[in-house]
Amino acid sequence: MEVRGVDRYQPEKLAVLERNLEEQITGTAKYSLDVATAVFRLYQLQPSVARKELIARALLKALSQMPQQDYRILIHLLPERLVAEEPVSSVVLLAQHLEACNLQDFWAATGSCKDTISKVPGFQDAIRNYVLHSLSITFQRVSLRVLGDWLKLDSSALQQLLADKAKAGWKVQGEVVCLPLNAFNTAVQKRKADLISFEAVAPVVKSSVATA
Amino acid sequence: MAFRDYDPYERDYGIVPDIVKQFVVYLYRHIRERNIPEIESMYEVSFPKLSDRYFKQGPWPPVDAISDLVDQDHVFCLLYKELYFRHLYAKTQPSLRARCESWDNYCDLFGVILHGNVNMLLPNSWLWAMVDEFLYQFQSFAQYRTKLAGKSAEEVELLKKCDKVWNILDVLNVLQALIDKSGIVAELSRDGGAELAAHDGYIPGQSNVLRMLGYFSLVGQLRVHCLIGDYSTGLQSLFPLNLFERGKLYTQLLSGCHITLFYYSSFAYVMLQRYTDAGRCLNAILSYIHRVKQLHARNAAYDQILKKNEQMYALLALVVGLCPAVQSTLDEHVLVALKDKFGEKLQRMFRGDEGLFDEAFMYGCPKFITAAPPAYDNPSAAGPQEAYLRQRSLFLRQVGGVSRLPLLKQYLLLYSSISLPKLAGLLETDEATLRTALACLKKSNYCLQWDGGRDMTSGSFTSTADIDFYIDVDTATGAELVMLSDNITTRHQAELLSRHIVKFEAIVRDLEAPPVAVAAPAQAAY
Numbered sequence: 001m002e003v004r005g006v007d008r009y010q011p012e013k014l015a016v017l018e019r020n021l022e023e024q025i026t027g028t029a030k031y032s033l034d035v036a037t038a039v040f041r042l043y044q045l046q047p048s049v050a051r052k053e054l055i056a057r058a059l060l061k062a063l064s065q066m067p068q069q070d071y072r073i074l075i076h077l078l079p080e081r082l083v084a085e086e087p088v089s090s091v092v093l094l095a096q097h098l099e100a101c102n103l104q105d106f107w108a109a110t111g112s113c114k115d116t117i118s119k120v121p122g123f124q125d126a127i128r129n130y131v132l133h134s135l136s137i138t139f140q141r142v143s144l145r146v147l148g149d150w151l152k153l154d155s156s157a158l159q160q161l162l163a164d165k166a167k168a169g170w171k172v173q174g175e176v177v178c179l180p181l182n183a184f185n186t187a188v189q190k191r192k193a194d195l196i197s198f199e200a201v202a203p204v205v206k207s208s209v210a211t212a
Numbered sequence: 213m214a215f216r217d218y219d220p221y222e223r224d225y226g227i228v229p230d231i232v233k234q235f236v237v238y239l240y241r242h243i244r245e246r247n248i249p250e251i252e253s254m255y256e257v258s259f260p261k262l263s264d265r266y267f268k269q270g271p272w273p274p275v276d277a278i279s280d281l282v283d284q285d286h287v288f289c290l291l292y293k294e295l296y297f298r299h300l301y302a303k304t305q306p307s308l309r310a311r312c313e314s315w316d317n318y319c320d321l322f323g324v325i326l327h328g329n330v331n332m333l334l335p336n337s338w339l340w341a342m343v344d345e346f347l348y349q350f351q352s353f354a355q356y357r358t359k360l361a362g363k364s365a366e367e368v369e370l371l372k373k374c375d376k377v378w379n380i381l382d383v384l385n386v387l388q389a390l391i392d393k394s395g396i397v398a399e400l401s402r403d404g405g406a407e408l409a410a411h412d413g414y415i416p417g418q419s420n421v422l423r424m425l426g427y428f429s430l431v432g433q434l435r436v437h438c439l440i441g442d443y444s445t446g447l448q449s450l451f452p453l454n455l456f457e458r459g460k461l462y463t464q465l466l467s468g469c470h471i472t473l474f475y476y477s478s479f480a481y482v483m484l485q486r487y488t489d490a491g492r493c494l495n496a497i498l499s500y501i502h503r504v505k506q507l508h509a510r511n512a513a514y515d516q517i518l519k520k521n522e523q524m525y526a527l528l529a530l531v532v533g534l535c536p537a538v539q540s541t542l543d544e545h546v547l548v549a550l551k552d553k554f555g556e557k558l559q560r561m562f563r564g565d566e567g568l569f570d571e572a573f574m575y576g577c578p579k580f581i582t583a584a585p586p587a588y589d590n591p592s593a594a595g596p597q598e599a600y601l602r603q604r605s606l607f608l609r610q611v612g613g614v615s616r617l618p619l620l621k622q623y624l625l626l627y628s629s630i631s632l633p634k635l636a637g638l639l640e641t642d643e644a645t646l647r648t649a650l651a652c653l654k655k656s657n658y659c660l661q662w663d664g665g666r667d668m669t670s671g672s673f674t675s676t677a678d679i680d681f682y683i684d685v686d687t688a689t690g691a692e693l694v695m696l697s698d699n700i701t702t703r704h705q706a707e708l709l710s711r712h713i714v715k716f717e718a719i720v721r722d723l724e725a726p727p728v729a730v731a732a733p734a735q736a737a738y
Contacts (some may be wrong), residue, residue: 005388005391006385006388006389008384008445009381009384011381012614021534029375033444034445035445037442040337041442041445041583042439043581043582044440044441044582044583044584045380045381045582054720067655067658067673068675069444069484069485069660072484072485073443073444073484074588075606076441076442076483076603076606077440077441077445079582079584079598079602080598080602083293086654093588096609099613100648100652101648101649101651102648102657103648104644106738125613134454134651134654134655135651137654137655137658138650138651138654138655138682138683139684140682140683140684140685140686141680141684141685142683143681143685143692146647149644158661176685183675184654184658184682186673186682186684194481201710202710203711203713203714204713204714205576207713207714207717
């Protein structure tokens with residue numbers, strides 16, 4: 001659902017937008033950041049009609065889009081009073097751990113908002129995908145133990161996941177997992193040679209021709 | 213809701229000076245005759261001069277005092293009141309009544325433009341000032357009503373009744389209506405603003421009022437969205453204007469508009485953590501101000517331009533502090549000015565001094581507002597600073613995530629490869645924390661950058677690191693190693709050298725030129 005132009009500013013449409021947002025969260029409608037932004041904007045205007053548990057769920061859904069900045073975009077819209085209480089505050093804490101790459105604390109904190117997470121299907125898988133992504137920009141090879149810690153998976157589930165990812169370039173060699181190579185985790189000897197453009201030397205050429 | 217009965221003070225205004233009467237009559241006549249150069253000169257020169265001479269402390273004559281001179285022309289009276297209120301806001305603290313009346317006036321004026329068939333011509337600078345002032349008064353009202361502490365009980369009662377006045381939804385809807393009715397989006401998508409630029413904004417045979425108001429409302433929407441913290445919608449609402457394809461931007465001719473546009477866009481990019489894009493925008497606008505500063509030296513807007521210049525240097529310091537790689541993309545004179553203003557502070561920012569980030573943010577940020585009206589019955593609930601404090605805390609959290617990394621960076625710079633346990637020992641942490649910190653460092657350099665997409669929020673991820681590394685496991689020993697890339701930059705000083713060469717040759721030429729005494733009689737003979 002696209003929310004453009006004058007639709008952005010119609011408080012009468014709040015119910016429609018909320019319904020669409022709920023459908024996005026459960027996966028029956030296509031994900032669109034515009035709808036969540038419109039809903040949060042209207043909540044800022046009238047904090048009394050804000051539904052905190054919907055906010056919490058929408059924030060989780062946005063968080064699962066990482067590394068896209070959707071969560072960041074939404075959190076700026078919410079005033080202090082809407083994020084200070086449960087269930088939104090534990091989601092905010094969760095997000096802080098994730099943004100700081102503090103995965104131990106992150107997985108520990110998911111315990112405190114189990115209910116909200118259970119209402120957002122696919123959240124844990126999406127987060128695991130994101131963790132794999134951030135690993136692939138930092139590591140070329142990583143030990144199985146570290147991988148298991150960061151993904152909070154026991155060894156059999158981990159092996160299953162890696163088997164699924166084998167086609168994408170993830171290979172297991174004993175205790176070490178090789179990650180697919182990309183532009184970010186390879187050492188490139190970057191020689192940045194600033195080319196001298198003609199415009200830079202044109203004035204010199206011009207003046208030397210004039211005085212010649 | 214409006215307060216239509218005027219103050220008794222205003223009814224006995226007294227004598228309107230003759231020269232002011234003349235000004236009004238001539239302005240009316242020129243507007244009727246669509247004589248743009250004359251209107252422009254009266255608006256930009258005579259109006260400020262008269263304001264300075266006769267109305268330094270107080271307002272202009274109320275519209276009733278001069279309406280007879282202009283045959284009670286409805287539209288002219290609305291325009292006159294717009295100038296009247298603008299002057300009132302600039303010189304005095306407007307009362308609640310004045311604020312409500314000004315709101316009604318803007319509603320009437322925009323109503324006439326949207327629904328009536330207006331075919332007058334007005335200077336584009338006036339139209340921009342109309343939108344700018346409209347939003348400034350909106351911001352001012354939003355801040356006024358949150359300051360409940362100093363108000364008497366009856367003032368608070370009156371405020372409660374004025375909930376329809378300067379309502380954010382109405383403001384946004386007005387801007388949206390102007391954009392839709394003027395068809396500016398379709399026009400700009402079609403030719404990228406070529407026709408507009410070719411005719412300097414005044415397309416012959418048509419009224420420029422609705423079209424230009426639509427154009428300026430695009431910038432207006434960006435501003436309102438940034439003030440409530442909705443950065444991505446702000447950037448999206450600018451479509452089809454694109455700051456990275458600057459050649460086609462009409463706003464370059466109106467410095468106020470151009471500066472506003474770039475200021476709010478760069479701020480939005482900073483809050484969205486897109487530092488390279490913010491750096492590009494700031495670089496462009498600071499070069500622009502550097503070029504056109506002198507042209508406005510005697511203008512009333514000069515102070516405003518200088519203030520925005522300083523604010524944008526503060527924002528640039530933030531961007532550079534969070535993403536040092538941006539420095540290499542800046543123009544030389546911008547970089548030099550930045551180092552002048554913030555040289556030592558930048559060094560401390562690189563080392564993670566959060567207080568300086570806070571200071572720069574406080575100076576450079578716009579005056580945020582909360583969309584919702586305050587809780588009138590509970591004055592201590594949230595103060596006027598609520599919106600600012602909220603955005604500030606989010607920003608400082610962003611900074612906090614990065615400010616602990618400089619020590620790590622310093623160590624990494626010393627090695628081309630180092631084992632994880634050894635690095636952990638140097639930093640006096642354990643390996644798990646170190647791994648987290650390294651991943652965090654890598655993540656902080658992984659930014660979205662605009663790459664030619666449809667609107668300004670699109671982009672792809674690139675690395676903006678000044679030190680590149682990855683972590684590998686040595687298959688032989690099973691130890692983890694941090695491997696750093698070598699960044700070799702061969703910098704050429706071509707531009708700098710050629711500039712100095714030309715300057716030097718000019719100086720030498722001046723020194724060698726014969727004294728100019730013979731030229732004077734030759735001039736006189738003409």
